[in-house]
Amino acid sequence: MxxxxxxxxxxxxxxxxxxxxxxxxxxxxxxxxHGRRGDRLYLHGAKASRLLKHAAAGLPLCVTATLVxxxxxxxxxxxxxxxxxxxxxxxxxRQLESDGEKLEALAAISDHLLPGRWNDxxxxxxxxxxxxxxxxxxxxxxxxxxxxxxxxxxEADYALPHWAGVLPLRTVxxxxxxxxxxxxxxxxxxxxxxx
Amino acid sequence: MxxxxxxxxxxxxxxxxxxxxxxxxxxxxxxxxHGRRGDRLYLHGAKASRLLKHAAAGLPLCVTATLVxxxxxxxxxxxxxxxxxxxxxxxxxRQLESDGEKLEALAAISDHLLPGRWNDxxxxxxxxxxxxxxxxxxxxxxxxxxxxxxxxxxEADYALPHWAGVLPLRTVxxxxxxxxxxxxxxxxxxxxxxx
Numbered sequence: 001m002x003x004x005x006x007x008x009x010x011x012x013x014x015x016x017x018x019x020x021x022x023x024x025x026x027x028x029x030x031x032x033x034h035g036r037r038g039d040r041l042y043l044h045g046a047k048a049s050r051l052l053k054h055a056a057a058g059l060p061l062c063v064t065a066t067l068v069x070x071x072x073x074x075x076x077x078x079x080x081x082x083x084x085x086x087x088x089x090x091x092x093x094r095q096l097e098s099d100g101e102k103l104e105a106l107a108a109i110s111d112h113l114l115p116g117r118w119n120d121x122x123x124x125x126x127x128x129x130x131x132x133x134x135x136x137x138x139x140x141x142x143x144x145x146x147x148x149x150x151x152x153x154x155e156a157d158y159a160l161p162h163w164a165g166v167l168p169l170r171t172v173x174x175x176x177x178x179x180x181x182x183x184x185x186x187x188x189x190x191x192x193x194x195x
Numbered sequence: 196m197x198x199x200x201x202x203x204x205x206x207x208x209x210x211x212x213x214x215x216x217x218x219x220x221x222x223x224x225x226x227x228x229h230g231r232r233g234d235r236l237y238l239h240g241a242k243a244s245r246l247l248k249h250a251a252a253g254l255p256l257c258v259t260a261t262l263v264x265x266x267x268x269x270x271x272x273x274x275x276x277x278x279x280x281x282x283x284x285x286x287x288x289r290q291l292e293s294d295g296e297k298l299e300a301l302a303a304i305s306d307h308l309l310p311g312r313w314n315d316x317x318x319x320x321x322x323x324x325x326x327x328x329x330x331x332x333x334x335x336x337x338x339x340x341x342x343x344x345x346x347x348x349x350e351a352d353y354a355l356p357h358w359a360g361v362l363p364l365r366t367v368x369x370x371x372x373x374x375x376x377x378x379x380x381x382x383x384x385x386x387x388x389x390x
Binding site for chain 1: 210211213214215216217220221223224226228255256257258259261266269270272273277279301309313316317318319320323327345346352353354355356357360362363365366368371372373374375376377379381382383387
């Protein structure tokens with residue numbers, strides 16, 4: 001696998017991934033949360049969900065994570081593009097069975113969502129853990145692709161009177177919105193404090 | 196199809212979609228730009244690309260567009276979630292052949308990227324148009340899913356001393372970055388002016 005560090009960094013930065021699987025020749029692409037520890041990607045969900053059932057059965061998966069970094073405006077329509085970073089990963093799922101493995105993977109998914117949160121929330125009960133399917137996918141057949149930088153126009157087009165450059169895009173967090181149903185005022189935790 | 200207006204709005208707001216297709220039982224999920232006019236979704240790319248070849252062949256596709264709106268922090272790990280809006284669309288591609296159809300679809304993709312840009316860029320040459328594959332997918336078998344609002348905890352958990360609520364997420368544009376290779380200063384066009 002080329003450049004595992006870059007692949008891991010993209011997987012870690014993307015808030016969601018898109019998981020592809022095939023049922024009777026029909027592809028499905030489902031967005032879902034994920035987590036990573038080392039060279040293992042983790043997915044989770046209700047045991048009854050089609051995605052989780054399929055992933056647990058060990059059938060071929062494709063997991064894609066994409067970060068959109070900007071619109072690239074060239075002078076020609078043809079050379080318009082997008083700056084992005086993406087990972088496309090092929091593999092099969094393995095359903096985790098032991099409580100220890102499942103909890104570690106769920107902690108990885110929680111850490112990915114928001115580092116520090118796992119230790120500041122009620123951990124799963126027996127019943128909740130049993131209702132949750134956790135899937136491990138080994139990150140071995142994966143490729144990262146990216147585009148960075150400004151537009152690449154044909155030489156003759158640089159003289160055209162069209163603005164060219166990049167409109168950068170990024171995902172930002174707004175101010176945390178406390179649950180209106182809260183019964184006590186809990187101070188904003190430090191892992192949300194700098195927002 | 197349920198709620199076409201909501202489906203169209205999600206497709207229009209998502210900067211990219213993820214297209215799933217299957218080759219010899221192996222699913223592929225590829226991020227790409229798209230555009231929409233009415234109940235037609237448009238994809239484009241180089242004729243040589245695997246995605247475009249596959250889409251042009253009329254094999255089953257799944258096109259998924261996802262907007263991540265926020266992290267939902269419940270008091271229990273189990274009820275953590277994400278606010279999102281997504282569309283999952285099943286269909287087959289039809290390769291557009293006439294220049295008129297292709298240009299209209301490319302204009303839709305350009306409008307989706309940045310309204311107003313199509314009329315402020317050099318349009319495709321004969322050679323560029325011939326090198327571009329444009330695919331139409333009818334939006335008839337599509338579903339929108341979404342989650343909004345705060346966490347839903349188990350009744351007993353509301354008394355726990357964990358912060359709960361939503362961390363809103365959104366995609367924002369930064370200041371436009373002019374091409375360092377520009378030969379003349381072109382004023383920022385109005386469609387970028389309010390950024």
